[in-house]
Amino acid sequence: MRLGLAVVWAWAGLAKISDPETAAQAVRAYRILPESLVKPFGYGLPFLELAVALLLVVGLGTRIAAFVSGVLLLVYIAGIASVWARGIAIDCGCFGGGGAVAASKTEYLQEILRDTGFLLLTAWLLWRPASKLSLDRWLAAD
């Protein structure tokens, strides 16, 4: 469970860090944040995702990492729902890329369903964070 979610976050984070302009544009395309916040979010989010992945892999602070992961997913789902409602045609930029696409190529429902699936994984981890082979277990040493 932990490792599955970690792979998702690592993949999402890595796909975004290669090109800063693309990362910024993926955020800008949602037309939610003012220009001054586009870069901090576009640049910071991929690394936050990688950090969550790392914490989940080693099993340190699993409950906190799961909480952050849940907050991120809720924000992403809200963002996708918002562009959908406003009729803007973009790629969610979830795993890199992002930006405008032809209206026929939007995949909002799939994107939201996928994120909801990840949210269920996250909820499970919040409920049952403890697992074997985790630093949490090893540090508590009981």
Add this chain to the structure above:
Amino acid sequence: MSQKNSDGKRSARERMQEERAADEARARRLRKLGIAGAVVAVLVVAVVVGILVMNSKSTSYSASQAPAGTTGSNNLVVPVGAVNAPSTLTIYEDPRCPACGDFEKSFHTTVNQLLGAGKVQIHYHVVSFIDRHDQGSGSKNAANALGCAQNTGHFHAYHDVLYANQPDETVDAWSDKSKLITLAKQVPGLDTPTFEACVNNNTFGPWVTAVETDFDKSGYNSTPTILLNGTAAYPSYKNTPLTPQSLVTLVDAANKGKPLGTLTPASASALASPNAHAS
């Protein structure tokens, strides 16, 4: 007596056990706090490092890095035609974008005639976002090569050659820079060692990125985006569908009563021939 004594002993033992349990609970709480602190620290450090890394990776650009002859704020625009022409066509095009290829196929003869007559000047924005959508580097390589051509006054002819030889959108043929150099041989005087070095070294890379970022922020989100005197003109101008014929009519209407532009020898020689690459 002995009963009392054993009571006292037991309670002492119990007290010791309780203290030990309390100590352990305190230690466990501390450890949990420590873990939580470490976790939050990891997250914060990751974000800060991320912003710094991405900032250092994003190319800095100054207007002095643009190809010669570019204009506009930060020299992001390639001007073609008479600078005093009464009408201006603003064209945002991606070298890999098939819709741009279609536009060029239908319109380039007409557009080049309007340019030659001094009726319009064109402000080209060479954008390169297809590389993000379809993966690859062909848009950026071609945009850089167009910058290299602009640097020696060959932009427009090379522009027409590239669109006439555009690969399929999903085939990233121009990730291979030698293909761009081969196509340059079709433009007399363009293919020099300097040009080839410019293409191979991605000399105008920062300019290409700056042009794309400017397009990202413009609010226009597809190519070709065509503006006639600042008004969106493609696929239709107000309610008039844009065709080569309606473009001429619209330009003539906008130019009514205004003198035609005069081409300088340099801007005249920089124009692509209207009938080259007609298909």
